[in-house]
Amino acid sequence: EAASYIVGYRSKHPEIVQGWRACDRSLQSVYDGSEIPIDPWGMCITNAHGIRLPSGRIVRYPKLRVECIRGRNQWVYGEGRFKTGIYGGKIDENIVQALARDVLKDHKFEFFKRTGLRSALDVHDELVYVVPEKEAPPMLDALLGVMRTPPTWWPELAVWAEGSSGLTYGAAK
Structure with missing residues (x-):
């Protein structure tokens, strides 16, 4: 079968x-x-x-x-x-x-350059950041803006990202 x-x-x-x-x-x-x-x-x-x-x-x-x-x-x-x-x-x-990792790495670095924030955790295709609760919505918007941008080395690549926030990693999923 x-x-x-x-x-x-x-x-x-x-x-x-x-x-x-x-x-x-x-x-x-x-x-x-x-x-x-x-x-x-x-x-x-x-x-x-x-x-x-x-x-x-x-x-x-x-x-x-x-x-x-x-x-x-x-x-x-x-x-x-x-x-x-x-x-x-x-x-x-x-x-x-490898390509997925390279795209994620570039996004992570670009977000760091813009905000000075380092990810607390990377899980496969996820980036996890720890920020004060009040800053979470604008930081999430900024992160999604970066992650929805194709890398400079492949400008035609269609990329998309979704995100959420929560008081714990499990709550954010």
Whole structure:
């Protein structure tokens, strides 16, 4: 039954499957040290160190190589207990998570430059700040204004943010 869901998903979303395949092919380019764009827009580019993102960050795959595992050639990186298998879908996930982190980091830094406030906690895609209760509404508005602005390194990126405030972290959720 699971196989039918997989086939259905892949047939319904061929662009995602194409993206996974492009990411999978990118491993050979990283291994060769070639500078080749992964995506149609040329935003993520392979090089000898890994994959350069539009933010400038490089997602690295140290000691990338092919190994025969259970009779199949597979890409792996790292060594010893840190050896990890890698494939297109995982690369795609790494790129998306790295980009999300870069956007959040830029927003966090911009908010600090404007207000002098440092986040008390970062949880995945959340920033948590501690401010006096009376200052919470205007600070939240200011934070959302920053977080709804695309990063300078990807001005076409559609971004959105929602927020809330509360006397405790749980109450703010």
